[in-house]
Amino acid sequence: MEWKNFDQLEAYGKLGSLSPVDVKTVMAGESGVKRVAEYKIPMACGMLYSYAAKAVDDTVLDVLQGLADEAELTAKYEELYNGAVINTGEKRLVLHQLTRGQLGKDVIADGVNKREFYVGQQKRAAEFANKVHAGEILNEAGEKYTTAVQIGIGGSDLGPRALYLSLENWAKVNNTLKMEAKFISNVDPDDASAVLASVDVAHTIFVLVSKSGTTLETLTNESFVKDALSKAGLDPSKHMVAVTSETSPLAGNPDYLDSFYMDDYIGGRYSSSSAVGGVILSLAFGPEVFARILKGAAEEDVLAKNPDIRKNAALMDALIGVYERNFLGYGETAVLPYSQGLSRFPAHLQQLDMESNGKSVNRFGEPVNYSTGPVIFGEPGTNGQHSFYQLLHQGTDIVPLQFVGFKKNQIGNDVVIQGSTSQQKLSANVAAQIMAFACGKDDENPNKYFKGGRPSSIIVGDQLVPETLGALLAHFENKVMFQGFVWNLNSFDQEGVQLGKVLAKKVLAKDTDGALTAYSEMLEIF
């Protein structure tokens, strides 16, 4: 296995010498119809990835296939799931796919079969959740718990929160919302105060999530919550479970009802399918629903093994993104789900992508000479259409677009207005937007002229249910992984978050000088 910088590959030069594909031209008329029919890849759970409206053609795709082959992208994926030390900076394995399936060999680390370890934790979480739901684990007053509140930040918050919100309404309709879930993350005390005011603490289980057991924001919020519990005359140890690593100070601590474990081989932003997501989602929806999420993710992970880019949606998505970033010069990607349930999914992808690949050094710690991860942002359509789409359509820069759409909504209530249902309007809008961005519109009035040529892809599914959600999650995790391989990055550490932590501690210790002192005074911290 060779780990070369992107610009050392033969494919790099070839990509640079390609003639750009004019999206406006190729998406017009019969050519467009042909592309929509051909440029699509089946995904797990009946979904498909369509890249017809991207600035690629068979010539570009052949070069991208050459890049995938030369950079040994699927072989590197194989290395990863077979337990190589892919996280070079921290010298760790990268095993989040193992939380949902076994893709290759048994991975034995620290004397343990890791797949068995993760499955064991899932079983423990499932049993715990079942007991809570069945009333076998009760509060001090012998009453059932009704609410679960996750305390975590970053990967211990964004992914699980996005998944919960994705299925909350679906679960209500399908009578599988066992407990309402809420989330506390920000160290701003107003966050915890507001969540606490909105729940019945006597009937709430708090799920404290910190891999290291030392995340300052999370421990602060834990104390905040324990304070509130004590003031309400409740016993904090009857209202809190921990999700952490086995070596953390939170592990097996009698201050918690129970503890569930992940390990150092699960990066925070890749931890939704581990106990980090598993405990809260099993409590909220029941373990069966969480298992269905894992099933969808596992299916997608298997599809990502295919070395043929035309049959591997995550790999294709990754490669097109690299081409856009390094050769078409696009600095951002907008994620635009046409599904209200995915309202916070872009925020999760923002962390997943930007924290993984927002780096300037390669996996060996050497500076790279090419652009890496783009800025990711997004809001659900149709809301975005009435907001920032103006810039996407007529701004001076081109922003590649990642649409997501479903044939059916989750709740099923609908109404016919002006001859169509809301769901039809929603889907009509996403279809219309793809074509508006691709082909634009001529107009004598330059103010009403749409240049077009703005590339997009779309993932289409039948409905947002646990399986398709899991598949979506895995798709993007694997896309980011493949891009990291191309850029020769370590996508699994995050050294860039350390300096701020160090300086914040200095401020709190009053150990500052220069402008840091001046800003501290401006903010009247003391």
Added chain:
Amino acid sequence: MEWKNFDQLEAYGKLGSLSPVDVKTVMAGESGVKRVAEYKIPMACGMLYSYAAKAVDDTVLDVLQGLADEAELTAKYEELYNGAVINTGEKRLVLHQLTRGQLGKDVIADGVNKREFYVGQQKRAAEFANKVHAGEILNEAGEKYTTAVQIGIGGSDLGPRALYLSLENWAKVNNTLKMEAKFISNVDPDDASAVLASVDVAHTIFVLVSKSGTTLETLTNESFVKDALSKAGLDPSKHMVAVTSETSPLAGNPDYLDSFYMDDYIGGRYSSSSAVGGVILSLAFGPEVFARILKGAAEEDVLAKNPDIRKNAALMDALIGVYERNFLGYGETAVLPYSQGLSRFPAHLQQLDMESNGKSVNRFGEPVNYSTGPVIFGEPGTNGQHSFYQLLHQGTDIVPLQFVGFKKNQIGNDVVIQGSTSQQKLSANVAAQIMAFACGKDDENPNKYFKGGRPSSIIVGDQLVPETLGALLAHFENKVMFQGFVWNLNSFDQEGVQLGKVLAKKVLAKDTDGALTAYSEMLEIF
């Protein structure tokens, strides 16, 4: 008054020939202390705008002052608030500042004194809200309303929603939360279904907001809600008010409890201080709180009149942003409020900025040859620190940062952990981040090396209360306006949203061909 393209100005050439300021160098040591002391501008309500950590020095600032003078920026503002036809595309006045104060001459349009018209509507909304709160307006069963739900999209949603969330917890603590507010925006029927399931419709007033009275998403959601009301045996006309223009089909319609008016001179994304925000916020918090928001905004509007850029925060912010965009080559701006209350403020600013200045033609409809509005995104700190800050610190591109911080939180509950309160930790983090971004950190290990040189500004206030919130709102509105003047854009239309609407209607009418048909089939719209 001359309206020239930016690149026709003398200052354009001068800006291009400036030597770049190295943020890392100037923010170190005593130089940094001096900059923090000097590079700040008082804002309304005791707030301040600090631009010490931006890539400017006195030389750059002098050229920016020259730009402001040459482009007659404050004179153009004066034109605007005195009632000139600034919205050239739609041939409209631009009067949102008039909803909160009179900055210049009386503006008479359509035979009406516009300031009096807006104030009149505020009084009507206040009276209506007071009657609802006092139980003088009751539901069919003679009971009080407890909840208000806004139905709107884009500017009728994002601004009012951001303002509501900004003050919801403050209002609870200060016993001025009169009614809980919720928002329905997306045409995805799951949005309306979920909100309806979360409220007691029998005691809910729906505030239907559409200037034209023809916004398809909003009318669809209105029907959805009316359907639900009817099915619950309720009379929709007893549960709905309209906010619209006087010429819309919704005006004075007996299907509503009452109607409140704005007009074509209030752009959607600038409408929070009109009846669009006024009705829902007066219902939620009481009219006095809404008046306090307006007071803060009005104070900030007055400060924006100052032609001295060193005394005009909105103007300075605008000019530095232009310099970053056109001469330093930065394509994005991240908005990072260290206040949980401002959780959706970035989404509002995203629309405000990107819909206003995401354009490729000037105000006369002629193409421009320079970059215009950047991509805006953001999440509250400290959450963002554990998410996308990795890329901001160590990514290959530089993203300018706009921090917002407050000395006090809103709710006032706090807890001391490891020797400091949560509020101290929150403020310590924002101070630390500014310096980490500016000065970076040397390290032998390139993976732990922070290059620094990443510019930021911060707005600091005492506390997020109605006045400071209003001032913040106006600051960004005025910043965007000034940038539009520099780029010679019409920041007040949004032709870029039209094409998608037209194509969506074609899909719904089954009047499609080519790839649009193919995508419609893929999504199984029919």
